[in-house]
Amino acid sequence: MKKIIIAASVLTACVAFANPYAKCAGCHGANGEKVALGKSKVIKDMTKADFVAALKGYQDGSYGGPMKGLMKGQVKGMDEATMNAIADKIAK
Numbered sequence: 001m002k003k004i005i006i007a008a009s010v011l012t013a014c015v016a017f018a019n020p021y022a023k024c025a026g027c028h029g030a031n032g033e034k035v036a037l038g039k040s041k042v043i044k045d046m047t048k049a050d051f052v053a054a055l056k057g058y059q060d061g062s063y064g065g066p067m068k069g070l071m072k073g074q075v076k077g078m079d080e081a082t083m084n085a086i087a088d089k090i091a092k
Contacts, residue, residue, distance in 0.1 A: 020082045021089055023074060032090040039066050044090055051091040055083045 024043075027036035032044035043051060055078065057063020058071040075083075 020078070021086050024086065024090075028090075037067060044092070046091050048084070048087040048091045051087045052080070052083045055086075056080075 024032070028034050028040065028043050033042060035042060046054070054063050055075050058068065058075045059078070061068070061072065064071055
């Protein structure tokens with residue numbers, strides 16, 4: 001059982017590393033079209049600049065509403081190049 005859990009964790013990490021948007025899509029939808037957990041903005045409607053600013057704000061704690069704590073963990077360690085790559089994929 002431990003081997004299965006470890007293998008699943010490694011596979012998930014590899015997918016997330018290869019596609020940084022993968023961990024976003026689970027809540028926000030494949031195209032950023034969902035209101036994540038019924039509380040977020042629809043990120044496909046955000047400008048790239050606003051999207052990147054939001055991610056940076058989640059990192060430093062200056063942005064966010066009810067899901068601020070959850071999002072801080074999601075963007076922890078994310079560099080600006082990754083933020084911009086995700087913005088290019090999903091935001092306006």
